[in-house]
Every structure is written in C-alpha cells, then in structure tokens.
Amino acid sequence: MAKYKPSNEKQMVMLPISLQDQLVPGTLEHTINRLVEENIDLSVFDERYKNDETGAAAIHPKILLKVILLAYARGMISSRQIERACQENIIFIALSYGYAPDYSTIASFISSMQSEVQTLFSDVLLVCEELGLLDGIHFSLDGVKLSANVSKEWSGTIEELKHKRDKLEEKLKRVIAEHGQADQHPQVEIERQKKRERRFQLQVERLNEFLKDREPKLGSEGKEIQSNAVDNASVKMPSSHGVVQGYNAQALVDSKHQVILAAEAFASQDHENLKPMLAGAKKNLVSIGKTPDYFEGKGLTADSNYHSLNSLKVCKENATSKPKLFTAADFTFDATRQVYLCPHGKELTCHARGQVNRHRTYDLYHARTEDCAACPLRLRCLKKADTVCRNLSIQVDSQQPNLIDEMNAKIDSEQGKKIYARRLAIVEPVFANICVHKHMDRFTLRSKRKVDVQWRLFALVHNIGKSQLFGALI
C-alpha cells in the first residue's frame, strides 16, 4: 500500500531570504546592480520628482532602471511581464528591494526617459572604455526594420483614411439600426451588438480625431506618403519579412568587442541614416573623452543599402587621416616651359599625356629623383618613405571623380573584399543578440521618441552584457 508524506496547505512557513545573496557575482544581475549603484549618474532623474514637500515617496529610479535592464536582457519587453517578474521572481524581487512596481509606473518611466537615456548610454560606454573594450580600427553600421505597435490597417493617404472613416460610419449606422430591433434577439445577441457598436464608434472617433486639420505626410521626394492614424511617425518599409509599418533601428558597432557606439531608431531608409549615426557615435565618444577626429584613418563598413552619394560624401569627410600631403593645388604650372613647379621650386616634367582610368583622363608629371632625394619637404610630399620621386597627375577632362564609382572600385579590390567580409562578423551578431536572444522583434511603444528610448535601452543592455563578459565587474 502506498504511503505519502502529509501535505497541509494551511501550515505557515518562514523562509529566511537575503536579497543581497540572490545577486551572485559573475551574473548579469550582479553586473547591472553594480553598474547602476556605482557607475551611472542617477541625479539626471531628480528633476522629475517634485514630491519632497507633499505627496508620497516615489520608488527610486535606480530600482526601476535595474529591473527594466534585467527584464530587457531576459527578453521581457512588456511592462506587465516586468511587473509580474517583480512579484514572482526572487532576482527581480532582490533588485527591486521587494517594492514590486506596477506596470503603469514601469511603462511611464520608460516612455519618459528620452533625455536621460543619452546620459545612461554614455555612462555605460565609459565603463566599456575603462575596461579596454573600445578602440577598434573597424566599425560596422547596420539596421533592422522593426514593427511599431500599430496595425498597417490604419495606414493610408489622407483621402484613403477619409474613405475608410466614411465606410466605418456607414457600418456603424447599420449596426445601430440592427440594434433598434433588439427586442426580437436573445440577451447574448444584444450584448454582442452593443460591443460591435462600441468598437465601430471608437474607430470612427479615432479617425475623426486624426483627420482633424491633418496635412498629408510628405516623403523625401516631396510626394505624399501614407500616414498612420495610430502612430503617424512610423512608416511603411520593406524588410526581410515583407513590408512592415514601423521604424528602422540602427546600431554602429566597434570591431574590437562588438560594443555599440551609437543606437537610434529612425523613420527613414538606411541610406539616409549614415550621417546621423556617425554624428551620434562621435557625440557619444566625445562625451567619454575621445577626440572629435576619432574615426580618422579607421574603416567603416555598411551594406549596399547605405550606398548613396550623400553617404559617401560623409565617409570622405570623416576619413581624412595623417598630415595632409601636398595636392595638385600646391603645384604651379609654368606655361612657357610646360612644366609644374613643386612647393620646393623644383620642376616636374610631363611623362605621359591623356592617360585614362575608370574615373578620369589625366596627364602625368614626374619630379627628378635627385631633387626629391635631398628635399626637406619629403614627408609632406611623398606617400611613403621609400618613394623615390613625386608623381603628379593632372586631370584634363571636365568630369569630376565619381564617388560611387570610386567606392565600387574600392569594394571590388582584393583588400576591399577582405574588409567588407568582416562586416558580417562585427555587426550581425549584435542584431542577433538583441532581436533573437533578447526577443526585441517589435516595438511595444508608440511614437519615434518612445521607440528610440526602447531601442537605446536594448543597446545599453547589450553593452552591459559586454562589460560583464569581458570586464572586471564580476
């Protein structure tokens, strides 16, 4: 015969729990706790709270920050999931000191972090810098199109949305008319009718509210593009999973340890985002003490979606490296003798005329080897120490060098292929970590301002993970 231990659900149990002991050194929760306590400037949140004279004490922002960072790292994106974790999960209870913030407190804290998230990102970047995780010589930029917290059903031109509103109004009238004959229906059917009526009413109200004095939304080419009645900042974009109504989440990654240097969500295509992303990364790097010319002489790779004339101009502006060598403008032409005079006053004679390469036609001039060998300006004139004399190519056709062709040639070269191949290994694992491992596959907030905060928080969590893996915060 079976014999079981007694079970008494009414018995009382006292469990001694040390909250501190739950945060085991070496774990991500321990790293988050230490970072927030010791490395992040929390005074940026003080402005929000004006309750010192009257009002109840608020939950400390460090508590909210810790639980949100850990929740994002574990793939919990919704505020209700985070609320539940703070009630049921001992690690979240330890991080929140048992306060168990509710979902609305968590949601409004995230939504209103636009100004603070920049400081938090810089603070964590500084930790990465102190741990020696920065200073790669290669950077990669990429983006992922993530759905916004809206439906494509609410998108259309202003005329299309008006048409939709009119159709909904007609439907609403029909439902109200059916509701008028409700006496003949059973109670269940009447309740169902009421719900339908309310739903259509809300939809018509939403569209009326949105269309009030609404101007058409214009795209980069000045033509009307589709608006969205729920989150009008989001846009329809083609992605690897079809067309999404959402945002383009971008990250610029350092090759050394795949730390994210800048993260931002845009409502525009990749080729428009290279300039703001480079500017954002520079701003972040300057905020941790790097110089504004940080990217000079280093490599940046991005896929073909970023390939545009404007992007290439930005790269060229940022790529200047080493002391500038004398250019053609520093040489003067002596028309009588048909020679060029160098900054040291020596002659360069024509060696070949009408040379053609893929971008231009040019004449080639050479200096004399003996002149350059003894020249005090060699360092400013010759590319390499062992170059024997200066060559000068003078463009003789009117066509300016084409940046796009130049870049194509660069990528097609052997060295270009090797550099481009590194792009995959640098940036793609970062997106896999955030979008697959941490389940950030759609935004749960609405408006550009809020989704940007959400994306930057995920970038922050990624960098904290790096400081945990490679750093001394364990």
Ligand code: SF4
């Ligand atoms: S290195 Fe040669 S070409 Fe250049 S400045 Fe000196 S002499 Fe002139």
